[in-house]
Amino acid sequence: MPEITEWRDRIWRYRLIGSRCGGCGSTYYPPRNSRCLKCGGDLEEVELPRRGKLLSYTVVYQAPTLYKYSTPYIVGYIELLDGTRLFAMLTDVEPDEVRVGMELEATLRKLYTYGESGHIVYGVKFRPAVG
Amino acid sequence: MEGIVAVGYGLVRVGEYWAKDIVSLAADAASMALDMAKQPSVDALYVGSALSGALGIQGNLAIHVADELGFADGLAVNISAGGASSGLAVLSGIDRLLSGSAEYVLVGGVEKVSDNLPSDVLEAILIDIDRRVLKYSGLTDAGLAAIMARLYMEEYGVSKEKITSLSVLDHENGVNNPYAMFRRAVSLDMAMSAPLVADPLTIFDVAPYGDGAAFLVLTTKEKALEEGLDYMEFLGYGVARNRVPISHRSNLLSFDASAEAASVALSRANISIDSLRFVELFDNFSITGVLALEALGLSGSGSGADDVWSGKFNLDRQVSVDIMGGLKARGHPIGATGAYQLCEAFMRFEEAPRREYGLVHMMSGFDDQAIVFVVGGGGSA
Amino acid sequence: MKTSNKVGIYGYGAYIPRYIIENSVIAQVWGKLSTPIKSKTFPSYDEDSLTIAYEACRIAIESSGAPRDRIGAVYVGSESKPYAVKPSGTVLVDALGLSRNTLSADFEFACKAGTEAIQAIAGLVSSGMIDFGIAVGTDTSQGRPGDELEYTAAAGGAALIISRADDGVLAVIEASNSYVSDTPDFWRRSGEKYPRHLFRFTGEPAYFHHIISSVRRFFEEYGYSPKDFDYAIFHQPNTKFPQRVAKMLGFSMEQIKPGLLSPIIGNTYSGATLVGLAATLDVAKEGDRILLASFGSGAGSDTFSFLVTDLIEERRAKPPLKAFLDRLVTKDYSTYVRYRGKLML
Ligand SMILES: [Zn+2]
Numbered sequence: 001m002p003e004i005t006e007w008r009d010r011i012w013r014y015r016l017i018g019s020r021c022g023g024c025g026s027t028y029y030p031p032r033n034s035r036c037l038k039c040g041g042d043l044e045e046v047e048l049p050r051r052g053k054l055l056s057y058t059v060v061y062q063a064p065t066l067y068k069y070s071t072p073y074i075v076g077y078i079e080l081l082d083g084t085r086l087f088a089m090l091t092d093v094e095p096d097e098v099r100v101g102m103e104l105e106a107t108l109r110k111l112y113t114y115g116e117s118g119h120i121v122y123g124v125k126f127r128p129a130v131g
Numbered sequence: 132m133e134g135i136v137a138v139g140y141g142l143v144r145v146g147e148y149w150a151k152d153i154v155s156l157a158a159d160a161a162s163m164a165l166d167m168a169k170q171p172s173v174d175a176l177y178v179g180s181a182l183s184g185a186l187g188i189q190g191n192l193a194i195h196v197a198d199e200l201g202f203a204d205g206l207a208v209n210i211s212a213g214g215a216s217s218g219l220a221v222l223s224g225i226d227r228l229l230s231g232s233a234e235y236v237l238v239g240g241v242e243k244v245s246d247n248l249p250s251d252v253l254e255a256i257l258i259d260i261d262r263r264v265l266k267y268s269g270l271t272d273a274g275l276a277a278i279m280a281r282l283y284m285e286e287y288g289v290s291k292e293k294i295t296s297l298s299v300l301d302h303e304n305g306v307n308n309p310y311a312m313f314r315r316a317v318s319l320d321m322a323m324s325a326p327l328v329a330d331p332l333t334i335f336d337v338a339p340y341g342d343g344a345a346f347l348v349l350t351t352k353e354k355a356l357e358e359g360l361d362y363m364e365f366l367g368y369g370v371a372r373n374r375v376p377i378s379h380r381s382n383l384l385s386f387d388a389s390a391e392a393a394s395v396a397l398s399r400a401n402i403s404i405d406s407l408r409f410v411e412l413f414d415n416f417s418i419t420g421v422l423a424l425e426a427l428g429l430s431g432s433g434s435g436a437d438d439v440w441s442g443k444f445n446l447d448r449q450v451s452v453d454i455m456g457g458l459k460a461r462g463h464p465i466g467a468t469g470a471y472q473l474c475e476a477f478m479r480f481e482e483a484p485r486r487e488y489g490l491v492h493m494m495s496g497f498d499d500q501a502i503v504f505v506v507g508g509g510g511s512a
Numbered sequence: 513m514k515t516s517n518k519v520g521i522y523g524y525g526a527y528i529p530r531y532i533i534e535n536s537v538i539a540q541v542w543g544k545l546s547t548p549i550k551s552k553t554f555p556s557y558d559e560d561s562l563t564i565a566y567e568a569c570r571i572a573i574e575s576s577g578a579p580r581d582r583i584g585a586v587y588v589g590s591e592s593k594p595y596a597v598k599p600s601g602t603v604l605v606d607a608l609g610l611s612r613n614t615l616s617a618d619f620e621f622a623c624k625a626g627t628e629a630i631q632a633i634a635g636l637v638s639s640g641m642i643d644f645g646i647a648v649g650t651d652t653s654q655g656r657p658g659d660e661l662e663y664t665a666a667a668g669g670a671a672l673i674i675s676r677a678d679d680g681v682l683a684v685i686e687a688s689n690s691y692v693s694d695t696p697d698f699w700r701r702s703g704e705k706y707p708r709h710l711f712r713f714t715g716e717p718a719y720f721h722h723i724i725s726s727v728r729r730f731f732e733e734y735g736y737s738p739k740d741f742d743y744a745i746f747h748q749p750n751t752k753f754p755q756r757v758a759k760m761l762g763f764s765m766e767q768i769k770p771g772l773l774s775p776i777i778g779n780t781y782s783g784a785t786l787v788g789l790a791a792t793l794d795v796a797k798e799g800d801r802i803l804l805a806s807f808g809s810g811a812g813s814d815t816f817s818f819l820v821t822d823l824i825e826e827r828r829a830k831p832p833l834k835a836f837l838d839r840l841v842t843k844d845y846s847t848y849v850r851y852r853g854k855l856m857l
Contacts, residue, residue: 005262013267014607028379030263037374047609056285058277059330060269064254067269070557075270077278077383086378087268087278091558092530092839095330100285108566108607109558111267120594122603123267125558130839131831 003119013123016050016106018084019043027084050106051129052080059095066112074098078126092127103129134352135225136362136509139168140474142345145312145462147245151342153180153188157241158199160344164237165200168348168360174233175206177223179216179240181466181495185255186247196241205233213259213495214413216240216466217345218502221473224349225365234354239346240467252340256465260496264376273337275497276416277329279383280336283418286384287433291331293440295322297417297452298335298459300439304446305456308475312341312462335459336417343464345471352509363477366402366488367505369395373498386419386426386498393427393490393503400488400505404428407505408487409451409479410444411472413494414458423492424452427503454479469493473504480508513631513688515638519674520681521818522644523576526670526790526833527567528777529555532840533848535663541845542658548750551842552666552778555652557851561590561669562600564783565650566607568671572646573608575830576682578673580608584642585615585633589625589649589782590669593618596702604648615642622698623747624808625649626670626782631814633674634685644675651781656706657854664750666778670786682827683793683802683818687734691726692812699810709809715753718811723747723757726813727805736817738762742800745788747807748774763803770795776837787833789818794832798822 009030011017018029023041032043056077063071074090076098090098091109104126111123141163148156157178165171178193189195193207206227210220217240224238244252256272257265264270270278280294299319305311322335355362371391374380397404410429414420424435429450430443438444444452455461455475458468472491479489485508494501531554535547555564565588573580586601593600601616615636619625626649633645650669655661677684697718700707723746731737738744744767746754751774758768771788780787785806792802800820807813849855 009263009267011606014603015609030376030378032379037379056278056282058270058274058281058332059327060271060274061326061330062253062271062273062328063250063269064257064271065248065250066254066266068250070269073269075268075274075278077282087264087270087275089269091556100281107563109556109563110560111269111558120560121267122563122607128839131835 003114006121014108016048016124018046018048020046027082029084029086048084049081052078052104054098054100054102054104055079055085056100057090057098076104076126078104089125090127091125105129133229135228135349135365136352136355137347137349137473137477138355138360138362139164139166139348140346140477141167142310142471142474143343144310145341145343145464148342149245153183153192153241153243154195154199156243156342157196157344160239161196161200161237161346164346164348169358171235171348171350173202173205173235173237175224175227175236176202177208177210177220177236177238179210179212179220179466179470180242181211181213181216181259182242182244182252182255184211185259186252188243188246211466212500214415214465214468215493215495215500215502216469218469218493221347221470222368222370222502225368228349228351235348235350237346237348239344239470241344242464242466243342244340245342261376264378271329273332273416274329275377276418277332279422280331280418283384283421289433289436292319292323293436294417294421295319295336296436296440297414297420298322300445301414301453301457301459304454305460308455308461311456311460312339313460332416338415338458338463341462341464343462343467343471345467345474347470347473361481362509363480364507364509365504366507367396367400369393369399369503370501371395372500375499377497384422386422386501388498388501389423389426389492389494389503390428392501393492396490396503396505402488402505406488407450407490409454409489411476411489411491412453412457413468413492414453415463419497420457427490427492469502473506476506485509513690515634515685517638518677518684519634519637520677520684521672522675522679522681523572523578523673523827524670524790524793525568525571525575525829526668526787527564527571528553528668528780528787528836529559530839530841531556531843531851532777533843533845537845538663548663548752549778550775552664553668553780554848554852555667559652559667560594561592561650561652562594562603564652564667564669565600565648565671566604568648568650568669569604569608569646571829571831572671572673576673576827578644581611582643583610583614583646585636585645586610587617587619587629587632587645587647589619589621589629589647590651591620591622591625591700591781592652592654621812622808622810623781623784624806624812624814626786627806627814627816630672630674630816631688631690637674637676643679644673647672647674649782649786651783653779653781654706654852659706660711661707661709664779666780668777668780668787669783670790672786680823681821682823683820686817686819687730688814688816689726689730689733690812690814691722691729693722695811697809697811714809718809719747719749719753719807720757720760722811722813723805723807724760726815727761730815734817740801741767741803743770743792743796744768744803745771745785745792746805748772748784748788749779751775790829791833793824794828794834796820796824798824
């Protein structure tokens with residue numbers, strides 16, 4: 001039952017909860033349960049900034065089953081304002097509108113569903129910043 | 132390293148085996164390896180397979196392969212570690228021999244992807260790499276490689292053509308490999324204009340998944356000489372891991388684990404990188420092959436694609452890369468790919484002068500766990 | 513109805529999807545010559561009434577600085593819930609990082625589910641049971657292909673955070689009224705994808721009768737008249753109805769102008785009057801009085817009077833609705849059909 005595994009991840013998936021090192025300030029997303037990779041310091045939960053810029057991206061044409069009906073879709077490699085880097089799907093933007101360096105903001109969207117009658121999995125996606 | 136050698140190899144051409152199940156596919160390749168090694172009594176079997184369990188094909192695969200081969204006793208161990216599965220099977224076999232607990236071991240890998248929907252295979256692969264990062268972002272393995280390719284192009288001002296030239300080289304070299312999935316050369320134009328898998332990567336930047344099985348019989352050098360068997364010697368190996376999840380890495384383009392594994396392997400073998408004759412890259416994508424070249428020390432950072440483009444690693448050069456076609460032309464039966472690379476190195480030593488050294492690089496995910504073997508030819512003949 | 517303790521709007525936010533389809537494009541597909549509005553929004557393939565509610569709530573909370581730990585109710589009004597059984601509010605609570613010690617339920621009353629949620633929360637806040645509550649009206653309504661509803665059924669939503677006036681509100685809820693009767697103008701049976709309606713019966717005996725009854729009774733009860741209001745928002749299933757009902761009640765086109773969005777965005781159902789209110793609050797000044805009258809099929813109408821305070825400037829929605837209107841892009845029928853899930857897969 002993947003729904004249960006995914007339920008366990010929902011808070012960080014919905015809210016951009018990451019880890020921050022008390023020692024050196026490094027941040028991580030998804031959150032780490034262990035220690036800081038850079039200095040070995042203790043990590044604490046932190047809500048990461050919702051804005052960032054696009055470092056790189058791809059447009060996926062051959063998709064896994066769960067995303068089969070979302071193609072073509074864009075996945076970005078994003079650097080948040082505090083320097084945290086992560087991968088997330090982009091939305092409300094067409095492939096020919098995407099530019100490396102563009103300003104993005106986090107939003108909540110449907111990621112995929114387990115069929116018409118199945119569970120809906122929501123999570124963070126990024127869109128071009130509005131306003 | 133203390134004289135561990137391969138004395139037999141066996142493999143099937145990578146492709147689609149509709150009429151074969153995973154166990155008999157493995158047995159076909161293993162039997163060929165055992166024949167070449169003159170049917171030794173095997174003390175342990177290590178079978179790598181990335182997805183046989185995840186795709187619901189056959190769990191606990193090794194005991195079924197052992198049974199199919201008629202092994203009455205001895206260890207039968209299954210190893211699932213993505214693209215590193217068969218590499219770790221080989222390592223485990225070497226360790227078993229080094230510990231003195233075995234005289235002969237059979238090691239290798241098998242993968243069966245044609246029994247499942249391609250999109251289900253993609254899903255299993257992305258979950259295998261990192262469920263939390265890839266599944267929630269919709270990233271496929273090709274998508275992640277595409278993001279790396281675009282970063283590389285931006286960072287170093289390198290054209291896509293130069294990255295893709297590694298695929299062209301693979302196809303050129305694959306023509307000579309009887310076990311390659313694709314045995315035809317392709318032009319750069321054709322590779323560039325092919326359908327996109329994940330922009331900017333086309334199907335020619337992506338190693339094709341296929342069914343396959345490859346096995347090697349390993350023993351001690353002492354035993355091989357005693358039995359009068361030709362062999363390929365394992366001169367050194369190194370294993371290292373990079374950070375996961377991949378989003379926690381400070382530089383996506385730096386394959387630190389591959390670099391570490393190569394450095395350890397070469398120093399154990401006491402061989403300098405300049406004395407290598409060939410290098411087999413785990414180029415599951417053109418860009419990962421380029422990044423591996425740089426990590427292994429064959430090219431400087433940002434110049435790997437340039438070097439391939441300029442022909443520096445062609446067959447007629449001092450160090451040749453992917454001499455049997457690499458993952459792109461031979462095909463990529465994920466958990467068996469590492470064993471294919473070693474079988475191909477062995478094939479090379481059978482034909483070419485034996486005083487040569489080769490380096491074989493393999494990894495799971497994107498440098499998540501890298502294994503490097505330094506090998507050389509030899510025999511009593 | 514008046515609350516015993518003064519309550520009002522602490523913060524608000526509205527959201528509409530990026531995509532619109534022009535009525536002329538739909539009309540071309542079905543060979544129709546006249547259309548009710550110019551264009552309507554539709555949700556992207558990854559949006560539903562819950563993600564729209566999330567956006568509206570997030571804007572409301574972030575723009576107002578409402579204390580997340582003091583929000584004691586999340587009521588979501590919608591006729592297009594992602595699940596028939598499974599509340600949207602619980603996802604919102606966790607996605608917005610609100611206290612889990614909260615009331616949460618989904619409200620359904622066709623297009624007036626959102627204003628019904630406001631009434632309920634106003635009562636809870638006034639009574640002291642909770643300090644803050646969020647009322648949301650959100651929909652991704654569907655019209656059967658070729659049906660009259662296909663031209664107007666749109667997507668959008670807005671959220672109001674309600675608190676006691678002494679916590680500092682940007683608009684006081686002065687009074688409200690509700691009027692309902694059994695009127696089968698429009699319905700959707702359980703398990704059905706598209707609603708049914710009785711054509712022109714949705715006008716006179718449904719929309720007009722209920723809004724006019726609700727507003728007139730409200731005027732009688734509290735002594736207001738149209739000239740007391742700077743702005744008015746009426747439920748807007750198309751362009752004509754809200755204009756006509758405004759005229760019948762004695763309101764001018766100027767009064768309804770900032771809140772009349774249906775010509776461009778269509779009928780956002782439970783979102784409609786709240787999105788109109790948000791657009792009006794985006795331009796309102798201290799001392800402005802706003803009338804809102806919703807309509808829900810089945811049928812009923814809620815009327816409210818809001819008096820804008822000096823907190824309006826610092827609490828305005830960021831981004832305002834205009835930022836979303838400015839990013840609208842037109843799509844063709846095939847994209848619309850695909851994103852709306854009208855293809856059988
Ligand atoms: Zn640290």
